[in-house]
Amino acid sequence: MPAQPMRLKPVPLWLSALLVWLGLSLAYATWLLGEQRAATLEAFETQSRIVHRLLTQRAEQHEAILAALIAAELSMGTSSGLFETFAASLQRAYPQVASIERYRKTAQGRWQQIASQPTLPLSDGVLEALPERSGEGSLNVAAAEPGHYRLLRSSQHGSIFALRIASERLLQPEELPPPFMGAELSASDGLLLWQLPVRQSSWTGLAPLLFSKHLGSQSQPFVLTSRQAPLPEQLPWLRLGMASAMLLLVSLLSCWALEQYRQSSIARRQLALAQASRINTMGELAAGIAHELNQPLAAMLANSQALANFIADDPPDLPGAQQAAGNLARQAKRAGAIVHRLRQFMSPHTPQAESVELRGVVEGALGLTRETLRRQQIKVHASLPSGLPPVLGDAIGFEQVLVNLLLNAAEAMGGQPLRRLDVSLTREARSLRLDIADSGPGLSSEAASRLFEPFFTTKQGGLGLGLTICSSIIEQAGGQLSVAxxxxxGCLFSVTLPIVMEALD
Structure with missing residues (x-):
């Protein structure tokens, strides 16, 4: 048996919208984060350049102060008072200068400190290590107490001037970079001169922004390094949330519109198929109606012939003629009832149910088929107890079902040597069960499973509509028609019908 191709189930609408939303949100978030990082990088570099310019200005100020001190050295002489007065005026102008110091060698060869503010003097070893140059001298940096560093410069007159710089006052509060940005200033030998600690980010997997550049001062080529870690609060959460909500709405509307279009396309195709199927099946339905009417019409023909024979007798057989005329009228009514039932079968509305004495319906069906069963020499064994409660349904429809089942059984036993038909009516808890068993050849399991499908038949030239209509009639009454x-x-057809509720009380 060839393998059946696997059919994929359609993706639900909500899942399609979710997938579309996730894809669009991811694409937008990627673009937005890239744009945000570019803007953050530009702002970071701008702020870093501002800090670089300010620190370069401070370095140039420090160089100018030292140059002014060296230039004023001759006028100050060795007087500490003049030096302290001049140093105090410089300190007032430059708040980052914590103190100004002057070192000169005494006659004993030791270094003497004159300072504008009390501070620990530099050791002789540090001072002796400074190179002596002519002209403007050299500029050196030395460590001081925490939060400070010294800038030193020697003059051609043998003095050494020192500026003790307070690192925290290098920049004014309004000049400081944002709190999420860190920076540090270091000398060429690695001495840390100034530092703003960077705020640590909880997103350790992302690389921080970095900026590194030497100051623009030739005498103080210190290195400024700034860094900024990506912080969650810097992300555009509001824009991202609003965009996600809009994308979700667009995704839902798009998927809904596509689903509506798909459903309308399916409906159009189904309508076209239904119209084509209606045209193709009109002939089959017409043949089915003819099949159902064939039984009463054949009976009407037989009774009309019998009526003609009874009248042609000499003398005329009036009782027989009356019986044939009565049978003819009953078959005509039955044909009309069948047409009515076929119309109900084709209609979506369920016929109105009524209380039906099933025993009387069975007897009526046996009476209608008695002549056919007698001609085929079929022995009928009926067990129809009296006093059974009524069932709920349509009497004409039940009679049509039973006649169809009886004639099918008779046709199935046509080639059998033993022809027996057992009809039994029994009561169950809340229903009546009618069994019709024949001694025919029976059915295969495959045929039995498909017996009530429309247009399935085991008869030569059959249409496959009779048992379909029978099953529909029984199911509309709340019952069940089965075969075993x-x-x-042979075959055992069982009809189960619900008892009227009043009869159960």
Missing amino acids: SSPAG
């Missing part, structure tokens, strides 16, 4: 193998070897 008979103990006698």
Whole structure:
């Protein structure tokens, strides 16, 4: 048996919208984060350049102060008072200068400190290590107490001037970079001169922004390094949330519109198929109606012939003629009822149910088929107890079902040597069960499973509509029509119908 191709289930609408939303949100978030990082990088570099310019200005100020001190050295002489007065005026102008110091060698060869503010003097070893140059001298940096550093410069007159710089006052509060940005200033030998600690980010997997550049002062080529870690609060959460909500709405509307278009396309195709199927099946339905009407019409023909024979007798057989005329009228009514039932079968509305004495319906069906069963020499064994409660349904429809089942059984036993038909009516808890068993050849399991499908038949030239209509009639009454193998070897058709509720009380 060839393998059946696997059919994929359609993706639900909500899942399609979710997938579309996730894809669009991811694409937008990627673009937005890239744009945000570019803007953050530009702002970071701008702020870093501002800090670089300010620190370069401070370095140039420090160089100018030292140059002014060296230039004023001759006028100050060795007087500490003049030096302290001049140093105090410089300190007032430049708040980052914590103190100004002057070192000169005494006659004993030791270095003497004159300072504008009390501070620990530099050791002789540090001062002796400074190179002596002519002209403007050299500029050196030395460590001081925490939060400070010294800038030193020697003059051609043998003095050494020192500026003790307070690192925290290098920049004014309004000049400081944002709190999420860190920076540090270091000398060429690695001495840390100034530092703003960077705020640590919880997103350790992302690389921080970095900026590094030497100051523009030739005498103080210190290195400024600034860094900024990506912080969650810097992300455009509001824009991202609003965009996600809009994308979700667009995704839902788009998927809904596509689903509506798909459903309308399916509906159009189904309508076209239904119209084509209606045209193709009109002939089959017409043949089905003819199949159902064939039984009463054949009976009407037989009774009309019998009526003609009874009248042609000499003398005329009036009782027989009356009986044939009555049978003819009953078959005509039955044909009309069948047409009515076929119309109900084709209609979506369920016929109105009524209380039906099923025993009387069975007897009526046996009476209608008695002549056919007698001609085929079929022995009928009926077990129809009296006093059974009524069932709920349509009497004409039930009679049509039973006649169809009886005639099918008779046709199935046509080639059998033993022809027996057992009809039994029994009561169950809340229903009546009617069994019709024949001694025919029976059905295969495959045929039995498809017996009530429309247009499925085991008869030569059959249409496959009779049992379909029978099953529909029984199901509309709330019952069930089933088929099984008979103990006698043929088929056992069982009709189960619900008892009227009043009869159960």
